[in-house]
Amino acid sequence: MSTSANQTSLWALAAGDSAVIASIDGHATDATSQRLIDIGFREGQSVMCLLKPGFGAPRVFAVGGATYSLDRATAERIKTIKPAS
Amino acid sequence: MTNLLLVGAPNSGKSALFNKLTGLSHKVANYPGITVDVGTGTLKSDPNVTVWDFPGTYSLNALSGEEQVAIDTLKTALRSDDDALVAMVWDATRLEKGATYCLQVARECAQAGKPLVVLLNMMDVIESDGLDVDVSGLSKALGVPVLPVSARTGDGLIEAEAALLAPSPDLAPWADTPDMLIAGTANQIGDRFAPKGDLLVRRQAHIDHWLLGTFTGGVAFVVIMTLFFQAIFTWAAPLMDGVESIVIAIGSAVASVMPEGIVSDFVNDAIFGGLGAFLVFAPLVFILTLIVGAMEDSGYLARAALICHRPLSFFGLSGKSFVPLLSGVACAIPAIYAARTMSSRQERLLTYVAIPLMPCSARLPVYALLIAILIPDETALGGLIGWQGLAMSGIYFFGIMTALLVAAVVSRMDDTTSSEQAFILELPPYRLPELRPIISKSFNRAMHFIRKAGSVIFAVTVVVWFLGYFPNGGEDLSTSWLAALGRFIEPVFSPLGLDWRYGIAIIASFLAREVFVGTLGTIFGIESADEDPAALADQIAASGLTAASGLALVVFFTIALQCVSTVALLAREAKSSQFALKLLASYMVLAWIAAWLVYSLASVVLT
Numbered sequence: 117m118s119t120s121a122n123q124t125s126l127w128a129l130a131a132g133d134s135a136v137i138a139s140i141d142g143h144a145t146d147a148t149s150q151r152l153i154d155i156g157f158r159e160g161q162s163v164m165c166l167l168k169p170g171f172g173a174p175r176v177f178a179v180g181g182a183t184y185s186l187d188r189a190t191a192e193r194i195k196t197i198k199p200a201s
Numbered sequence: 202m203t204n205l206l207l208v209g210a211p212n213s214g215k216s217a218l219f220n221k222l223t224g225l226s227h228k229v230a231n232y233p234g235i236t237v238d239v240g241t242g243t244l245k246s247d248p249n250v251t252v253w254d255f256p257g258t259y260s261l262n263a264l265s266g267e268e269q270v271a272i273d274t275l276k277t278a279l280r281s282d283d284d285a286l287v288a289m290v291w292d293a294t295r296l297e298k299g300a301t302y303c304l305q306v307a308r309e310c311a312q313a314g315k316p317l318v319v320l321l322n323m324m325d326v327i328e329s330d331g332l333d334v335d336v337s338g339l340s341k342a343l344g345v346p347v348l349p350v351s352a353r354t355g356d357g358l359i360e361a362e363a364a365l366l367a368p369s370p371d372l373a374p375w376a377d378t379p380d381m382l383i384a385g386t387a388n389q390i391g392d393r394f395a396p397k398g399d400l401l402v403r404r405q406a407h408i409d410h411w412l413l414g415t416f417t418g419g420v421a422f423v424v425i426m427t428l429f430f431q432a433i434f435t436w437a438a439p440l441m442d443g444v445e446s447i448v449i450a451i452g453s454a455v456a457s458v459m460p461e462g463i464v465s466d467f468v469n470d471a472i473f474g475g476l477g478a479f480l481v482f483a484p485l486v487f488i489l490t491l492i493v494g495a496m497e498d499s500g501y502l503a504r505a506a507l508i509c510h511r512p513l514s515f516f517g518l519s520g521k522s523f524v525p526l527l528s529g530v531a532c533a534i535p536a537i538y539a540a541r542t543m544s545s546r547q548e549r550l551l552t553y554v555a556i557p558l559m560p561c562s563a564r565l566p567v568y569a570l571l572i573a574i575l576i577p578d579e580t581a582l583g584g585l586i587g588w589q590g591l592a593m594s595g596i597y598f599f600g601i602m603t604a605l606l607v608a609a610v611v612s613r614m615d616d617t618t619s620s621e622q623a624f625i626l627e628l629p630p631y632r633l634p635e636l637r638p639i640i641s642k643s644f645n646r647a648m649h650f651i652r653k654a655g656s657v658i659f660a661v662t663v664v665v666w667f668l669g670y671f672p673n674g675g676e677d678l679s680t681s682w683l684a685a686l687g688r689f690i691e692p693v694f695s696p697l698g699l700d701w702r703y704g705i706a707i708i709a710s711f712l713a714r715e716v717f718v719g720t721l722g723t724i725f726g727i728e729s730a731d732e733d734p735a736a737l738a739d740q741i742a743a744s745g746l747t748a749a750s751g752l753a754l755v756v757f758f759t760i761a762l763q764c765v766s767t768v769a770l771l772a773r774e775a776k777s778s779q780f781a782l783k784l785l786a787s788y789m790v791l792a793w794i795a796a797w798l799v800y801s802l803a804s805v806v807l808t
Binding site for chain 2: 155160164181184
C-alpha cells in the first residue's frame with residue numbers, strides 16, 4: 117500500500133513518466149479541483165507527463181485520452197503515486 | 202416550431218456538427234426567455250426545427266462567473282416548458298472527458314422531462330485508428346439513445362437526425378442521482394467504454410515535442426507569428442484600400458448628381474467619408490478572424506497560449522490573453538472580438554484594458570509623420586540601421602510595454618480584474634482547419650461589427666463633421682466651430698507646447714487616429730497629406746514645432762484611446778458603457794500626464 121510519504125505532485129513527474137492519481141488537494145470543495153475531476157483527473161486514473169517546456173511554462177499531461185496543459189500551482193494540487201513496477 | 206439544444210464540451214466537435222446540421226446558417230440570437238447570445242440556425246432537413254448551439258463547458262460545475270452564466274442559461278433552457286429536444290455531443294476519442302458532463306445533462310433532462318440523445322462524435326477517427334467503442338453497451342449504461350456520428354465526414358448524421366426528431370418517450374434514469382453517484386458512474390463509464398490505447402495522444406505528443414520544445418518551440422513560435430503578421434498586412438491592406446475606394450467612388454458619384462451645397466457636402470464627407478473610415482475595419486475583422494480561426498482550428502492557438510502564459514502572468518495576464526493582444530498590434534477591433542474565447546470575465550476585462558494600448562496600425566501614419574518631423578532620414582553602420590526605422594521600433598516597443606505595465610498595475614490595484622485563476626487548458630489534437638465554417642464565422646463577425654458599432658461611430662462622425670462645416674459652409678476649417686473648440690481647449694495642450702491646430706487634429710483623431718494626419722494637412726494647406734506626409738512634415742517642422750512637443754505628441758498617441766470604434770465595441774463586448782468610458786477618460790488623463798512629463802523633461806534636455 118502506498119502512504120503519503122511516496123506521493124509526489126504531478127509537477128514533479130518527469131517527461132515521459134506515468135503515475136496514478138492519489139488525491140487532489142481541496143477535493144471537490146473548490147471550483148478548480150472540481151474542474152480537474154470533471155475533465156478526468158480522478159483518483160486512480162493513470163496520468164502521463166508528455167512535455168516539460170522550458171522557462172517554467174505550463175506542462176503538458178495526458179489523462180483519459182485527452183491532453184491538458186496545467187500551470188505549476190494547478191499541477192501541484194494533484195498528488196500521484198508511482199505504479200508498482 | 203421545435204427547438205433542438207446542442208450541448209457539449211469544448212473541442213468535442215459541437216460547432217462542426219452544428220454547421221453540418223444547419224448548413225452554416227449560423228447567426229447569434231437570444232434563446233427564448235434568456236438574454237444570453239447563443240448561436241442559432243435552422244435544421245437543414247426540417248426548417249421547423251431551430252438548432253441552438255450552446256456555449257461549450259466541461260461540466261455543469263462552473264470555474265468562473267462567465268461559465269456560470271453559460272451553465273445557468275443552459276439549465277434555464279432545459280427547464281423551460283416548450284418541447285425542446287436535447288442532443289449531447291460527446292467526443293468518442295476522449296470519453297472520460299465528457300462523462301460527468303453527459304450524466305449531469307442526462308439528470309437535468311430527466312428532471313425536466315426532456316428527451317436526450319447522445320451523439321458520439323469523431324467516430325471516423327476511432328475507425329481509422331482501428332479503435333473500438335461499444336456504442337450499444339454505452340447506450341445501455343447511460344439509459345439514453347447513443348448514435349455514432351462524424352461531424353467531419355457526415356457519417357451517421359441521417360440516422361442521428363431521425364432519432365432526434367422521433368425521440369423515445371423514455372427518460373434518462375438519472376433524475377434523482379446525487380452528485381457523488383454521478384461522479385462514480387462517470388468514472389465507471391470512462392473505464393469501461395473509453396477506447397483503449399494512447400495512439401492519439403502519442404501522435405499529438407510527437408508534434409508537440411517540436412512545437413513546444415524549449416528551442417524548436419521558440420523558433421516555431423516566431424516563424425508562425427511572422428507569417429501571421431505578413432498575412433494580415435498583405436491580405437487585409439488591399440481589401441481595406443478596396444473598400445475605401447469603393448465607398449469614396451460611390452460617395453462622389455452620389456454627390457455629383459446632387460446640386461452643390463450643404464446636402465452634397467454632408468452626403469460626400471459625413472455619410473460616405475464617415476462610412477469609409479469605419480467600413481475599412483470590416484475587412485480587417487474578417488481577415489484576422491479568419492487567420493485566428495484557422496490557427497484555433499489547427500490546434501496551434503492553445504499551444505501559443507501555453508508558450509506565452511508565463512511571460513504574460515508577470516503582468517497579471519494569462520496565456521489566453523496572447524491572441525487578443527497580438528491582434529491588437531494590427532487593430533483593437535478584431536482584438537476585442539478575439540478576447541471572446543477567454544472564459545473568465547476578470548481576465549477578459551484586464552485584456553480589454555491592455556488592448557487599446559497595443560500599437561495598432563491606425564497609429565502608424567501618425568508615427569510616420571511625427572518621425573519624419575523629428576528624426577533625420579539618415580542611416581548608420583553603412584546603411585544597415587536607419588534612424589527613422591529604429592525610432593519606429595522604439596515607439597512600438599514603448600507601446601507594448603505600456604500596455605503590459607498598465608495591465609500589471611491595474612491587476613494589482615483592482616481585485617475584480619486580477620487573474621488568480623488556475624491555468625487549465627485543453628490541447629486539442631492537431632488537424633487541418635476546415636475553411637468553410639471559418640470563412641462563414643469571419644463574415645458574420647465583420648457584419649456584427651458593422652451592425653453593432655456602426656451607429657455610434659456614425660453619430661460621432663456626423664457631430665465632428667457638423668462642427669467642422671459650420672458656420673462658414675466648410676470654406677475654411679480654421680474659422681469653423683471645430684477650430685473655435687480647438688482654441689477653447691488650447692490651454693489643455695499648451696503645456697505640451699502645442700497650439701490650437703494640434704488641438705483640432707487631436708479632437709478629430711478620436712474618429713480614427715489616422716485622421717490626425719489628414720486634418721493637419723487641411724490646416725497646413727497640404728491637400729494630399731495622407732499620400733505624401735513628407736511635404737506636411739516639412740511644413741510642420743518649418744512652423745516651429747519643437748522636438749519636445751513632437752515627442753509629447755508621440756507619447757500622447759501611444760496612450761490615448763482615440764478611436765470611437767474601439768470605445769463603442771468595448772462598451773458592447775464588456776456589456777458596460779461605464780467600463781468603456783472609464784477607460785477612455787483614464788487613458789486621456791494618463792496620455793496627457795505622460796506627454797507633459799516627456800515634454801518637460803525633453804525641454805530641459807534638448808535645449
